[in-house]
Amino acid sequence: MFRRHLLNNAELMPELVARLDLRSTEEDREREILTFYKKTGIDWASPFSVILTGDAAVGDGVKRHFLSMVMEKIQFGFDLDLESTGRTLLFNGTGDHKVPSTSRPLIDGDLFRVAGRAIGHSFIHGGPRFTGLSPAMLQLIVRSNEESAALELSDCPDTDVVDVVSIVIERRRTQMKQLRRGLKDSSVVTMIKERPALAEVLFPRSAEQVMDSQTILKRIIWPMPDSEDEDDHSNVEETCLVTGFLRDYIEKGSSQELQLLLKFWTGWSIPPLQLYAEVSPEITLPVASTCLTTLKLPLKCQNDQAFKENLEASVRSTEFGFGMI
Structure with missing residues (x-):
């Protein structure tokens, strides 16, 4: 007030x-x-x-x-x-x-x-x-x-x-x-x-300052497949796989890791009411639109370890300026 x-x-x-x-x-x-x-x-x-x-x-x-x-x-x-x-x-x-x-x-x-x-x-x-x-x-x-x-x-x-x-x-x-x-x-x-x-x-x-996984997970709006888009049906399994990798990363992440992720995702480590996750076939590394509190994940990802390495590489980019965020 x-x-x-x-x-x-x-x-x-x-x-x-x-x-x-x-x-x-x-x-x-x-x-x-x-x-x-x-x-x-x-x-x-x-x-x-x-x-x-x-x-x-x-x-x-x-x-x-x-x-x-x-x-x-x-x-x-x-x-x-x-x-x-x-x-x-x-x-x-x-x-x-x-x-x-x-x-x-x-x-x-x-x-x-x-x-x-x-x-x-x-x-x-x-x-x-x-x-x-x-x-x-x-x-x-x-x-x-x-x-x-x-x-x-x-x-x-x-x-x-x-x-x-x-x-x-x-x-x-x-x-x-x-x-x-x-x-x-x-x-x-x-x-x-x-x-x-x-x-x-x-x-x-x-x-x-301690951040827990549930604080983030309960705010995420996960991507939903478009039933009218035929191409989207072929990507549903891959989309679910990638979002599963993100959920697993958040559930296992330390407080410091989650704060860094949130800072990359939104611009600071204060969780907003809603966080948006998207999966895109057009990118190779995770990127964020901080104004829209949207994290965009690449559709193609071989396994959980590769996803984690790519996400952490993107998160670390905030150390060098606003850049691609």
Whole structure:
């Protein structure tokens, strides 16, 4: 309801356009992403589209691909070497205890505000969420009284520890202020301020990332033979064989494999209400129409192992850009 309210209020705003050059390097594309989210005075609920230079693809599938890529980089890091460490991580930690990196350059670059805008923008448009944020960090975002603390530094007698902890606490406060400002820029902070319980919707736990086979299978619309098409009758057995291979792959797939498949199929790892599967004699490898949430499978496939290898080869193509998706 909150998202719908924001989107309805901004539906007449000028369209917000993100551009990515798929012919450039990964680092250059990351700079384009950061530049996009460093824009000020933007209503992030505005109608949104993505232009991929070097690829003719358009539509909702491209937007899903863009937001999925952005949130992966916020969650797991950028290839850009902003800290002279080979890779830039905005957040560190495992499970449900991810905390902001204490890097001074990230704070000076206001990158946590950029992260807040990206998180809010993805949420507004129904995209992936940031999972596993430490409950303590979440409280610093939601809580209005920033100065309240369960433990005072004066309670620690070790002056060396006090100095180090003081630096960390000060940076944490700065990071959370930036993140809160970014969420405020996207208007999302209003939701969690007025309804603190909804903070877990915006920042879900890691367990919610687990994907099971039934979540996908119950949404698939399987291909149906056309009784009036004579040529279709000769392909019914092969079609059933191929769709059986897909069902078997999904039933045996790990959570990570299923998330990658869903990302290839739809543009991100959020299962839609309906997924469509088609079998075509005109292709040799699986392809996807992400805008239509349709996975197209080649009719000719010798066995289950060959099907699995071909499907995984296509799924891995998402690592190299939008491409044929």
